[in-house]
Ligand SMILES: [Zn+2]
């Protein structure tokens with residue numbers, strides 16, 4: 032198939048047989064010519080997003096839509112696109128899967144550098160699981176497909192995982208001084224990381240439902256040192272216990288307890304218990320389109336009930352469908368914005384990767400610690 036293959040689109044639809052595709056582009060390759068009056072079929076738990084000149088410009092909820100200028104106001108009003116009955120529109124359609132994607136796995140591909148206050152530079156591997164859901168399909172396509180140039184589900188997932196690893200590294204760097212203090216802190220670290228990533232993911236139009244760290248693995252020799260140190264601590268505790276008992280025994284002449292096992296609460300290790308398994312069990316097959324009645328949601332701004340697929344609140348005009356967000360302050364931007372109305376930042380600026388001054392490695396935008404060498408980034 033040649034690169035400039037053009038596909039004439041009359042009926043646009045997609046059924047994901049695998050159930051694993053976050054997003055699907057139509058046509059898959061090349062460019063599409065959408066006939067005036069073409070049919071867009073959007074299935075339950077999908078959103079159809081029209082992509083024109085490198086920008087996602089409208090979203091369609093479940094149902095069959097006849098594509099004309101009249102029902103794509105953004106095209107006509109804002110982008111001033113004349114779409115006649117004779118000439119097709121050169122555009123693509125992305126169909127986003129809006130269901131919850133459970134049990135996705137993340138992990139370090141290369142170990143990340145962690146500066147340990149006692150052990151020095153340690154290279155760690157970490158793994159975990161997470162659940163996501165697309166909540167703002169246009170923003171999702173604009174930020175990941177338009178801005179970051181990730182086109183397939185695989186590329187998008189790869190990128191999302193890179194974001195997790197990078198933030199994991201930052202979070203550990205800021206919240207843990209030494210691996211000696213790691214046992215028992217998994218829950219807290221998972222929660223903190225999840226909070227941090229929720230914010231990041233919302234910028235991609237995604238809701239992060241859950242995120243867990245299941246393991247943090249230092250190199251074997253470091254693990255051994257940690258084990259030895261905890262063993263030493265236990266021995267010291269036992270020693271103290273024995274001495275205390277001896278002292279008590281002297282006081283209370285004859286009483287004997289034989290509880291040598293007290294204080295042996297060790298063996299926390301570095302694996303997190305399977306407590307999250309419950310959270311990740313698929314919850315039946317009803318999730319999402321359970322009721323057939325037209326769904327109402329609440330406007331986050333004025334709290335009035337509004338139709339689920341409303342793009343703007345009919346009561347207060349609050350923008351429900353997010354087209355784009357300011358990379359600087361996160362404000363929702365209208366489709367034709369040149370500058371952010373809140374902070375004045377240029378609207379089409381891309382987030383810039385952070386170059387490490389120490390090892391010159393490229394880190395994700397907004398990183399606090401270098402993944403490569405553990406150096407704190409300014
Ligand atoms: Zn409102």
Ligand SMILES: [Zn+2]
Nearest residue numbers: 357360371374
């Ligand atoms: Zn701004």
Ligand SMILES: [Zn+2]
Nearest residue numbers: 387390401404
């Ligand atoms: Zn570095």
